[in-house]
Amino acid sequence: MTLEQLRAAVRRIPRGKVATYGDVAKAAGFPGAARQVVWALQKAGATLPWHRVVGAGGRIRLPGEAGFEQRARLASEGVKFQGEKIPMKQFAFDFRRRKASPAKASRTPG
DNA sequence: ACTGTGACGGGGC
DNA sequence: CGCCCCGCCACAG
Numbered sequence: 096m097t098l099e100q101l102r103a104a105v106r107r108i109p110r111g112k113v114a115t116y117g118d119v120a121k122a123a124g125f126p127g128a129a130r131q132v133v134w135a136l137q138k139a140g141a142t143l144p145w146h147r148v149v150g151a152g153g154r155i156r157l158p159g160e161a162g163f164e165q166r167a168r169l170a171s172e173g174v175k176f177q178g179e180k181i182p183m184k185q186f187a188f189d190f191r192r193r194k195a196s197p198a199k200a201s202r203t204p205g
Numbered sequence: 206a207c208t209g210t211g212a213c214g215g216g217g218c
Numbered sequence: 219c220g221c222c223c224c225g226c227c228a229c230a231g
Contacts, residue, residue: 116213117214127214133212150214151214165212
């Protein structure tokens with residue numbers, strides 16, 4: 096688990112999309128190493144879009160202010176929240192995909 | 206080497 | 219949805 100691997104994965108997350116720690120770990124080549132993602136993520140600090148990494152189910156795992164900021168950053172990118180979590184079905188980024196899906200333009204998103 | 210800890214994830218009740 | 223348990227890997231004491 097190296098920072099380069101993490102950056103490579105985290106940086107792949109496009110704006111307006113999010114990925115779970117587990118997904119990032121897998122994408123980085125370390126399936127099951129979600130906890131290590133946290134470790135590397137901290138080491139990397141703001142050198143990457145850390146706010147696009149959330150917990151399973153689209154839940155913000157960052158406590159206090161940091162969590163508040165992450166939520167704000169995501170919202171600023173167009174990521175909607177369903178209560179305290181993000182509707183992953185719609186905002187989860189698929190690393191296997193070469194390009195983000197051209198999300199259909201729903202006239203009644205809700 | 207052993208134990209405790211963490212921005213985690215999945216399963217069972 | 220809350221609670222508990224286990225698996226996972228790397229770091230800190």
